[in-house]
Amino acid sequence: xxxxxxxxxxxxxxxxxxMERMYLPAIAKGMGITISHLFKKExxxxxxxxxxxxxTNFRGMHSLKRDENGKERCTACGLCALSCPAxxxxxxxxxxxxxxxxxYREEKYAATYEINMLRCIFCGLCEEACPKEAIYLDGPxxxxxxxxxxxxxxxxxxxxxxxxxxx
Amino acid sequence: xxxxxxxxxxxxxxxxxxxxxxxxxxxxxxERKVAAYLQDRLGPDRAGPFGILQPLADGxxxxxxxxxxxxxxxxxxxxxxPGLALLCACIGTAVIPWGSPMEIGGKIVPLQVADxxxxxxxxxxxxxxxxxxxxxxxxASNNKYSLLSAIxxxxxxxxxxxxxGLSVIALLLMTNTLSLKEIVDQQHGLNWNVWYQxxxxxxxxxxxxxxxxxxxxxxxxxxxxxxxxxxxxxxSMKLGFYLFAEYINxxxxxxxMAALYWGGYNYPGMDYVAAHLGPTWAPLIGTAVFFGKIxxxxxxxxxxxxxxxxxxxxxxxxxxxxGLIPLAIANIIITGIVIAIIExx
Numbered sequence: 001x002x003x004x005x006x007x008x009x010x011x012x013x014x015x016x017x018x019m020e021r022m023y024l025p026a027i028a029k030g031m032g033i034t035i036s037h038l039f040k041k042e043x044x045x046x047x048x049x050x051x052x053x054x055x056t057n058f059r060g061m062h063s064l065k066r067d068e069n070g071k072e073r074c075t076a077c078g079l080c081a082l083s084c085p086a087x088x089x090x091x092x093x094x095x096x097x098x099x100x101x102x103x104y105r106e107e108k109y110a111a112t113y114e115i116n117m118l119r120c121i122f123c124g125l126c127e128e129a130c131p132k133e134a135i136y137l138d139g140p141x142x143x144x145x146x147x148x149x150x151x152x153x154x155x156x157x158x159x160x161x162x163x164x165x166x167x
Numbered sequence: 168x169x170x171x172x173x174x175x176x177x178x179x180x181x182x183x184x185x186x187x188x189x190x191x192x193x194x195x196x197x198e199r200k201v202a203a204y205l206q207d208r209l210g211p212d213r214a215g216p217f218g219i220l221q222p223l224a225d226g227x228x229x230x231x232x233x234x235x236x237x238x239x240x241x242x243x244x245x246x247x248x249p250g251l252a253l254l255c256a257c258i259g260t261a262v263i264p265w266g267s268p269m270e271i272g273g274k275i276v277p278l279q280v281a282d283x284x285x286x287x288x289x290x291x292x293x294x295x296x297x298x299x300x301x302x303x304x305x306x307a308s309n310n311k312y313s314l315l316s317a318i319x320x321x322x323x324x325x326x327x328x329x330x331x332g333l334s335v336i337a338l339l340l341m342t343n344t345l346s347l348k349e350i351v352d353q354q355h356g357l358n359w360n361v362w363y364q365x366x367x368x369x370x371x372x373x374x375x376x377x378x379x380x381x382x383x384x385x386x387x388x389x390x391x392x393x394x395x396x397x398x399x400x401x402x403s404m405k406l407g408f409y410l411f412a413e414y415i416n417x418x419x420x421x422x423x424m425a426a427l428y429w430g431g432y433n434y435p436g437m438d439y440v441a442a443h444l445g446p447t448w449a450p451l452i453g454t455a456v457f458f459g460k461i462x463x464x465x466x467x468x469x470x471x472x473x474x475x476x477x478x479x480x481x482x483x484x485x486x487x488x489x490g491l492i493p494l495a496i497a498n499i500i501i502t503g504i505v506i507a508i509i510e511x512x
Contacts, residue, residue, distance in 0.1 A: 030475060037207055042204075046212070
């Protein structure tokens, strides 16, 4: 049948020529190629000691931000938990007491805030949903661990260090 | 036979045994490093600086693993197989001259365990015994894949041994001796046999790749077709013995190639070194040169392994029977004619 696409190519199997049957020229060529790779730069990154450079929009571990006075920005509105497609975020809200004014920016704050790092898909929808600019995925790679319970990160791991500690 | 002779030989045997085991150990490391660098990787670098303790870690792993002997196997032969493979690999080192005789405290010590006058034949005998380790292991496993691999190993070794023997006959026509020591001594300075027997050397080298079951002739242990080949059922140190035997075989065949064709411990300028360093230290330089050549050959083995894909079974047989054997016979005839002409005129 006539080929419509005109892409058909008839392959013919020719018997090997004498030079090809000697194998040696082809082997020498192949050996030359492999030895040239001996002098090329390795693609390997020695991971725990050396880290590959990330792109500028890399999304790593979450951090809960503080404002310029060192108060926690999060008001426990729950929009991040609502927007999370993996349902990785939970929180419990609490009311700020008068003596805690220097700790939390607004009257309501997150008493506990947990992200399950095994559920999280690092899509970044929580940081887009947040009206208070409180959560950003600007951390490093989430480290490996042995137990499932150790992957549920609480406020102790998520909240940014206080201002005086940063300095 | 005085006791000094026994002690001297005992020390020599122990040293050579130790060296060949260490070289086999570090061949496994070198193989992985060479493979890595040829593929733009780094290779093992976790155990010790540059990963040089990797062979020790592997050895510990091998010893710690569970030892499994399949219930349906022939128990006794299953145990004998790896032992025989390792034994045959090790005893090949006995006739290789590692250096010219060395003077220690006024006593001349030959750096060779046994200078027997049929050294080349001995090597061939030991090498062909080596296939029994593979065959017994493959048969005793009572596993189809192991058996297929054992059959392949046997037929491959028998086919390539013929071409190997024929290529050496052309060399023996030139040297007029079967003693490895005399063959090496004839290649004084840069008067190496490879300049006179390039075709013979090529055939010998291709055959020794096949004899050691190395790529591109590693059909007996090709993972894609036969799982692990003859050592599919083996575990723990018995598996280690088989892997070790392969690397010792590689070391021995590198040493034989270096001794027969590449001048053994001879190197240009050796007379000058011998005159200046004296009879104690000059042989050691020669031994170092010999080991340098061996290391080059081992590197070549690895380089080839990571370059050339495996031969198909019928291609292997075609190359052996229709390619190498006629070539080796032609080489014998040409060598004979040339020698006859030189003697006539």
